[in-house]
Amino acid sequence: MIEKNTLEKRARKSVSFHPLLAFFLTMLSLILVFLINQIVPFGERNVLTYDLGSQYAPFLHELKHTVTGGGSILYSRSIGMGSNTIGIFAYYLSSPLNILTLVFPDSMIQELVTVLTILKLSFAGAFMTWLLERKFKSEDKMSMLFGMMYPLCTYAIAFMFNIMWLDGFALLPLLILVIEEYIRERRKWPVLTLLLLLLFISGYYMAYMVGIFSFIYIVSVSAYQGRFKNGEDGLKSIGFFILSALTAALMSAFLLLPAGIQTLNNPDLSARDTGSLMQPEFKMISMLDQLMEKGAGNIIRNLPLVFSGMTVLFLCILFFLNPKIKRSLKVAVAAAFAFGVLSFQLPVLKLAWHLFDEPNCFDYRYSYLFTFVMILVAYYSYLNMHLVRPRHFFISLGIIFGMAVLSQNFGKMAKEDSTFFATVIFAILICFLLYGKTLEKWPESIANLKKLGTGILAMVIVVEIVVFNPRCLMPDVYADLQDASKFSSMITDLDTLSEKIEDSDSYRTELHQPWYYLIGSNNLPFYTNQHGIGSFATMTNRRTAHFLKQLGYNVLYNYASCFHDNVILPADSLLGVRYIITESEDLSDLELISEKNTLRLYENRYAFPEAFLIREDAGSFDGFALEKDDEVKDYFTFQEEWFTSLSGVDASDIYDSFTANWQPVNGQLSVTPPEKALVPADTFGNDLNNESRDFTAEALKFYLRNNAKSPFMLRAIVTADRDGALYLEVPYLYCQCSTDIYVNEKAVYTGISDSCYT
Template identity: 30%
Template structure:
C-alpha cells in the first residue's frame, strides 16, 4: 500500500510541471478577464484590432457554412464575392475552429475569447513538453520558462490574433521533431507537426520554415559526430517537402489567389537601413514595456526579466559546451538582426513588409532564448558565485545605461525600476537555489509566486483591451432578420449595404451579401477600381464608403440597411425590425446588364478624378450626360474650405489634397466627420439647400485645403439607369458557387456583371464554354450576339484539385516511408538480438573474468577514497 502511494505521488510530481505550465497561464488570463469585466463577468468583450474587424465576422461566416452545409469554396457575403479557400487558409484553418459547429451563434465572441485562453495554456504546455524531452527531465523548473513563453510580450501583443496561435503551440513540437530527425533519424514528428503548422496558418509558417533551416544548420554544427550528414540533409529536404505537400490542398489554391492581392508583388529594398539602436531593441526585454502592433518595427520579445540574468550565466557556464554557446549565440544574433534591419525583416516576413504588426517571427527568438536560459538554470550549481554576482551587476548597469540613453516615450522611468526590482528578487532566488540552503518546496512556491505576479502584471498592463459587447452586437439580429426576409421575397441576386458600418465585414457578421471587405486576401484590382470611382480603397481593403447612386448600382447594391431615416428621393422603405430599417435603392441595376461591345476598351476608368470616371461611364454605356456636375469653387485656406450651395441637391466632395486624412463637415448646427479621407473616396454631404454655407475643416492646419464640389443630377441618373435596365441579366438560380440566368440582347454587345473575376470562374453561354472579357481589369463580362441567351457561371478555386492530389500523394508517400522505415528498424533490431544471442557465451566468459578482478578493484577504490576524504572535508 505504501509502495502504491509512493508511486502515485511520484506520478503526480512528474505531471506537476505540465499541469502548472497549462493552468497558471490559463488562470492568470481568466483573472484578467474578471478584472476587465469580460463576459460573462461583465458586458465587455476581448475584441481587439483585427479580431473586432475581421475574425469575428469571418468566424460567423464559417459557422454558418458549417451549420447550413454551405460551400467552403466561395462566399458572396465577404466583399463582392471572395475565394473562401484562400480566406479560410489565412484566417480560419485552425482545427479548433471546427468546434464552431456546436457553438450557439450568440456565444461566438465568447468562443473566440476563451479559445484564446485555451491556446495560451496549450502554448505553455507545448513548450514545457519540449523542454522536458530536449533535456530529458521533468524538473519543476521547466514550468517556470513555459509560463513565460505562454505569457510573453508576443502573446500580449498578438493573442487576439487567434489565427497565429496554433503555430505558437506547434513551434516547440516542430523543433523537437527536427532535433529527433538530426540526432535519431526519426522524421515523423517533424513532418507531421510542420505540415499541421502550415495547414493551420501558412503565413506564420513561412517564418517557421525559415527558422527551421537556420536551426537545422545550427544542429548540424553542434552535433559532436558529423557522420551521416548527407543522410540528415536528405531527410530534412524530403520530410520538409512532404510537410508542405500535406498542406498543398490549401497552399496551392492560396498561391494562385495571392496573385490578385497587393501582397502578390515583391519589391526588394535596394538599400540596407536600421530601424532602431541595439540598446532600444534589447530594452524591450524589460517588464511592462508597451507592446507594438502599429507601423513601427519594434519586436515584442519580453519573456520574463529573469532572462537578463540567466543569459550571461549560460555564456559563462563551463558545463555547457563552447560550440553550443557560439552556435546558439550566433542564432540569437541573426534573429535580432532580423528585427532591426530592413532587408532581413523583409525576408523573414515572406519577402513582404507587413502592414503593421511587426516582427511576427519573434516568438521563435523567445523559444531559443528561454531554452538557453533554462539550460543555464539547470546548470546553475556548477556556476560560481562570482558569475551570478557579475551577471546581476552587469544587468543593473545595463538598466541604468538604458535609462540614460533611451528617449523613446514608451519607456517610462517606472519600467526601469520595476525591472530592477524583479531582477533583484530573481538574483536572490537563484542564489538560494544555488546554495541549496532553502527548503526546496518553499523556494518553488516563492518562485512560482514571483513568476505569476510578473507575468500577470505585464500581460494586464500591455494587453487585453476591451470593447462594449452590447454595442458591438447592437442591431445584428435585426439586420440578419431583415436580410433573410428580403431574400425570401426577392429571388434575384443582389447586394445589401449599410449607410454606416462598424467594420468593412459587417455583412459576414449579419449574413448578407455586400460590397465591402477588409482582408489580407482582398482583390487588389477591385480596390483599384473602387478608388478610381471615388469609393474607399486600400492595400487590403475596399469599402462602400463614398458611393454615389451610380457606383452603388454598378456594384449590384439594391438595398440599404440603416437605423436612420433616409431621403425618399433616393430610397424607399421596405421593412423594419427593432431600430433597424431596410430600404430599397430607387436607382439600382441588376447583377448584370448589356453595354456596348467596345465598352471595355473605350471606358477609361482611371480618369483624372472619380467624377470624370463616373461621367465617362454613363456616356460610354448609355449615351447620357454628366451625372456629377461640378459646382463653382469655394474659398480655400489653411486647414479650411468654405462653400455656398448654389442649387438644392445631393452633393459630393472630392478632397484633392491627398495629404488630408480627417475632415469635419459643418452646415449650420449639424456636423459630420470623415476619416481616412486620404484614401480618395468622395465625401457624401447629403442633401443641401440653395444658399447654405458649408465648411470643411481639418486639424492638419498646415495643409492647404483644396476640394471640388459636385451636385448629383437625378434626371441624367434616371435616364442612364432606365437605359441600362432595358437589357438585364435575369437570374434563374444561384448558389455559393453557381449562377444561372438569361439575357435578351437587342444587338451585339457586352454583358457586364458585377462578379469579380479570378481564375476559377467558368462561363458558359448557351451551354458552350466561353472565354470571359475582364471589364476594367476586375469584373467578369461576356461578348454576346443579338438575341436570347442562357448564361451560366460556375466557380472552383484555381489549384484546388492539384493541391488535393499533391496532399493525397504526400500522405501515401509518408505512409510508405514510415512503413518502410519501421520494417527496416525492426529487421535491424532482430538482427542485433540474434547477433547478441550468438555472442552470449563469450560475453559471460568476459563477465566472469571481470568479476574475478572486482574484489581487487574494490579494495583499490576504497583506499583511494580514504586518501581523498580528508581533502574533501577540508575543502568543505
C-alpha cells in the first residue's frame, strides 16, 4: 500500500501545469501588447497590414462564405478570371484554427485575425515551455518566462500579420519535444507521424522549413550523443524519422499533391542573377544589430529578425564562458550558430530555406529557427549559471556593451532611432539580477530583497519583451493605420451595394480608382461575394496576368498580382466587367444604379457575359505582339485586332487613337541614351516577358531634366471632338517612377514611386 501511494504521488508530481499557465500568460501578454499599441479590438489601429490586409483576411472571408454557402474549395471565380483554389487553400487557409472564421460576422474580420494571432502565439508559448521543462528535466518556474520569450520575440511581433506562418512557428517546439522523446524511444514514431501530419496540413510552406530544421536537429543530436557509433541505432532513428515524414506526407497528399502540382505548373518565372549565389547578403556588423534592441525598420526589406530579449543574448554569451559546460557541447552549439549565420549570409542556403523561391519581400522567413536555438541555449545556461565565476557575468556584460558601441557607431543604431541606452540599461539590470540569483547571501543592506530577486528579474524581462520591444517594433509595422472602425463600415457598405447586383453569376464586378488602401481589385470580390479579374496570391495564374498586362491592367512585375484600377471600357466589356464600384461622381458611358455613403455602384451596359462563343481560329491571335514590337507599341490597335480575332467583326473604329505631340517642360530631348537610363530592377528578366531592353529601340525617347529639384513634365493639347473616355497608356518595364497625370489642370492619376506594378 505504501509503495502504491508513493507511485501515485510521483505520478501526480510529474504532471506540470507550467505549459498551461504559459499559454494563458502568453495570451495576457499579447492582449497587453495589443492594448498598449491600440490595435483592434483594443483601439483604432487597424490590424490588417501588408499581406494580411490584401490576402489572408480576404481569403478567410471567402472561406467562410464558401463553407456556409455550399461553395467549392476546389475552384473559385473570385480569384482572377477564375482559378483552381486547392493550392490557395493549402498555402493560406488550411490551419485547423481557421474554423473560428465561421463564428465571426463579416464586419468583424479584424477581430477574427486578432483572436487567431493571439491563440497561435499562445500555443507557441505553451509548447516552448513544455519543451524546456522536458528536455532539461527542469521544474523551475522561469521556464514559463523563457517559453514566453519565443512567441514574444522580434520575429513573431514583427511578422504576426503573416498568420499563415504562425502554425509552423507554434508547432516547432512541440515537434522538437516529440523528437526528443522519439530519440529515447523509437516506438513513439506514430506520435511523431501524427504531429508531422498536423504540421503539413496546417501550412506546407512553414512545414518545409520546420521539417528541414527538425531533420538537421535529430541528426545533430544523435551524432552528439554518439548514437551513430553504436551500430545501427542512430541510422535506425533517422530511417524511422524519414519514414514518419513520408507517411505523414502520404496521409496529407490529398492536400499537398494538388497544391504541389499547381505550384509547379505556375512557377515564379523571374530570372535570377545566379552569379551572386556566393556573395554575402549583408555586412557582418549588421548581424550584431539584429541581436540588439531596435525598431523593425523597413520590414519589407528586412534583415534576419532574431532578437528575443537581452536575457537570451546575455545567457548565450555566458554559456560559452561557463567553465563547467563541456567543451564538446560548446563546439556543437557554436557550430549551430555558425551554420545559422551562414544560412543568412550565403544566398544559396537562403534560397534553399525559402523552398527555392526567393521572396520579393519579408526576407529571412526562417530566422525564427535561430531564435529558437538561442532560447534553448539560454535556458540551459540559466540552469547552469550557478557554476559560473562572478567575473564571467561582468565579462558578458562588457561584451554586450562592446556590441552596442559597435552598432551605435557603425550599425543600424547610427542610422535609425538609437536604442543604445535601453540596451545597456536592460543588460546591466539582467546581469546583476542573474548574478544575484547565484549568490547564497546578499549584502546585509539588501538581504531582504533576495526573496524578491526572481520576481524583480521576471518583471524586468516582462517589461522588455511585452512593453519595450513591441513598442520599438509596432510603429514600423502598423504605421498610421488608425482606422479600424472605418474599415468595418466600408465592409458593411460593400455588402449593401453587392445586394443590388442581381446577375452576379454571369458578370464581373470591379473597382475604379482605388479609394481605400485595404480594398483593391484583388480582394474586392471576396468582400462583395462577386467575381472579378484582379488577383494577388502566390498561386495566381501568371500567364493570365501576363496577358491582362497587354490590355493595360495593373500587373506586378512577376505576374503574381493583377489589379483592375481603372475602367478600360472596351476590354472591360469583353471580359464581362459589368459593375464598377468607385467614389468617383461621374464615369463616362456608365450608369449609376446605387449609392451607399461615399461609394457608388455603376453599370456597364456593354458588358458581355463571362462566357460567350468565339471564332474557331481565335487562338491563332498573337496575344503578346506588343512586347515584341520595338517601334510603335500601339495598345489601342492591339485591342481592336484582338476583338476582331474573336468575333470576325471589323473593330478598327473602337478607339480613335492618335499620338499626341508631347512638349517637354523642364527638360529636353536627348539623342544619346544616358548610361543609367533604367533603374537596376528594369534589367531583371522574366521567362514570360518578351520585352526588349535595347536602348536603341525606336519607341524609346530619352529626356534630360534641366533642374533636378523641379518635376519633369510632358504636356500635350488634345481637342476632344466627341463625348467618351480619354485613355492614356504609361507603360513601365519593372519599377515605375512617381507619376502624376493631369487633365485640364485636374489630377486624375498618381503613380507611386518605385512601385513594382505597370
